Amino acid sequence: xxxxxxxxxxxxxxxxxxxxxxxxxxxxxxxxxxxxxxxxxxxxxxxxxxxxxxxxxxxxxxxxxxxxxxxxxxxxxxxxxxxxxxxxxxxxxxxxxxxxxxxxxxxxxxxxxxxxxxxxxxxxxxxxxxxxxxxxxxxxxxxxxxxxxxxxxxxxxxxxxxxxxxxxxxxxxxxxxxxxxxxxxxxxxxxxxxxxxxxxxxxxxxxxxxxxxxxxxxxxxxxxxxxxxxxxxxxxxxxxxxxxxxxxxxxxxxxxxxxxxxxxxxxxxxxxxxxxxxxxxxxxxxxxxxxxxxxxxxxxxxxxxxxxxxxxxxxxxxxxxxxxxxxxxxxxxxxxxxxxxxxxxx
Numbered sequence: 001x002x003x004x005x006x007x008x009x010x011x012x013x014x015x016x017x018x019x020x021x022x023x024x025x026x027x028x029x030x031x032x033x034x035x036x037x038x039x040x041x042x043x044x045x046x047x048x049x050x051x052x053x054x055x056x057x058x059x060x061x062x063x064x065x066x067x068x069x070x071x072x073x074x075x076x077x078x079x080x081x082x083x084x085x086x087x088x089x090x091x092x093x094x095x096x097x098x099x100x101x102x103x104x105x106x107x108x109x110x111x112x113x114x115x116x117x118x119x120x121x122x123x124x125x126x127x128x129x130x131x132x133x134x135x136x137x138x139x140x141x142x143x144x145x146x147x148x149x150x151x152x153x154x155x156x157x158x159x160x161x162x163x164x165x166x167x168x169x170x171x172x173x174x175x176x177x178x179x180x181x182x183x184x185x186x187x188x189x190x191x192x193x194x195x196x197x198x199x200x201x202x203x204x205x206x207x208x209x210x211x212x213x214x215x216x217x218x219x220x221x222x223x224x225x226x227x228x229x230x231x232x233x234x235x236x237x238x239x240x241x242x243x244x245x246x247x248x249x250x251x252x253x254x255x256x257x258x259x260x261x262x263x264x265x266x267x268x269x270x271x272x273x274x275x276x277x278x279x280x281x282x283x284x285x286x287x288x289x290x291x292x293x294x295x296x297x298x299x300x301x302x303x304x305x306x307x308x309x310x311x312x313x314x315x316x317x318x319x320x321x322x323x324x325x326x327x328x329x330x331x332x333x334x335x336x337x338x339x340x341x342x343x344x345x346x
């Protein structure tokens with residue numbers, strides 16, 4: 001339950017019983033009150049006062065993986081004693097220092113990993129400093145083209161780059177492979193906009209789990225249906241991207257952040273147990289998962305989306321009686337996982 005100004009109080013009907021209540025507010029120590037007795041049809045009043053935290057320096061950036069000369073904004077989230085002064089240091093950045101509360105437009109002219117430091121001064125004269133080591137990563141920039149690239153970190157744009165739209169009548173295939181021997185590619189899309197079409201037949205981006213377009217299709221995206229974060233799941237650790245645009249209506253495209261990893265830091269992408277049966281199928285298939293299913297998206301062998309639906313928990317039935325015989329790719333998406341399975345329809 002949340003309180004807000006001007007009242008700042010809580011109202012909540014609740015059944016009789018004994019409850020533990022935890023109160024928290026930004027800049028204050030959290031406080032828990034145990035064993036609060038509540039009776040039916042009675043009002044219980046608690047007066048709670050939280051103690052301020054000590055002066056603490058905190059901040060975050062608009063982006064921590066950027067391309068060369070891309071402006072980055074920084075935001076102060078420090079708390080405690082009333083803050084009267086800020087002193088920022090941006091190693092490798094321009095400008096190098098700032099006394100603004102929320103500096104904007106910091107740029108880095110060379111690739112690398114850079115520390116950021118913030119010292120805040122409280123009204124009583126105390127100071128507190130936070131240093132985030134290698135917080136900003138400035139990486140090489142790659143534009144959509146026909147190529148295979150081995151890398152461990154990079155920023156990936158459509159052909160128009162960060163400032164322009166992609167062009168009409170484009171067809172490109174680009175593969176990224178981890179430079180680490182045991183690494184796998186990961187991609188995250190902070191921005192994505194292509195031409196909208198219900199079946200993604202006009203402008204679209206396809207992503208394949210492997211070294212070329214013969215690898216399993218992970219998905220096909222258009223409009224503002226952001227692919228989110230995708231992790232390779234193949235022995236080579238590569239991801240292949242195929243982009244197509246038709247003869248009209250181009251848009252801003254995408255910005256994607258590429259990185260390679262040995263798998264140590266991506267445990268949130270552990271694959272749940274998912275069963276799809278019958279397979280081959282005639283009409284209705286059943287999906288059963290050990291983790292909640294959020295979305296199911298099915299593509300035919302040409303990459304056309306033929307089915308899309310929100311999940312309904314751990315199991316769901318899908319009627320595909322209207323689909324032609326052939327091979328299909330079933331994408332099952334949940335919180336922290338994306339699994340694709342091959343389906344044959346008789």
